[in-house]
Amino acid sequence: MAVRFQIVIDCQDPEPLARFWAAALGYKFEPPPAGFATWDDYWRDVGVGEEELGIGEDRIIDPDGSGPRIWFQVVPELKAVKNRLHVDISVGGSRAVPLETRRQRVDAEAERLAGLGASYVRVLSEEGLDHYAVAMHDPEGNEFDIN
């Protein structure tokens, strides 16, 4: 069986995006393998050419080990259309939490992430619907929702 998975996000410049998502999720940069001071040292040892090194931090992990690793992969092409995969970030809590409390938590988190470089897309809320979410873009325009 496939025992575990990581999420790969194509990007132009990995380190700023890795920094944003680490701050968003409480993740940290993944340390290089034992015996290597930096990831570049490790990849050099693997045989990767210098032209592919020096891109900065590009992998983040959950310090708790519960969330998946995220790798920001440099690609030549720019984002062209809405992503067909996106992540939902949960801060509001379950439906046992009153809607107004969830709304306050979601809005506070959206404001925090906006301060880190995310931008607002829209509020996902309907009269009579027990759901509140905010749709945002990360610093490279990748869609995500906070609920």
Added chain:
Amino acid sequence: MADTRRVGRISDIVIDCAHPASLARFWAAALDGYAVAPYDDEEIERLRSLGIFDVEDDPTVLVEGPGPGLLLQRVPEPKRVKNRVHIDLVAADPDSEITRLLSFGASIVETYDSHVWLADPEGNEFCVSLTPST
């Protein structure tokens, strides 16, 4: 607990698709410990209230497991370009895992030294690392 963690956590990876029920079955079979979320009476009633009488027509299907959920969501637009976000799988025995994935609807796009690039039944790219997990 989501309610006590200092910051948010990834609750779900949302995947746009044409037919959530069948793609949900694929991903439930692909990922260790994952399964299509069961339909209880309340959920079946909720779907009925929306005019949906067959769970095969459910526009949002959740695959749940030990990590973030995969939420398959029906969208009107077809896939047009390579996905900018994808999932990488790690397996104890990559070769037999790839054979297994092919048996229920995955296809190989390209093979590299370090990984195999595959597509799910709706063409969503994913990779299997050729380095066995430990």
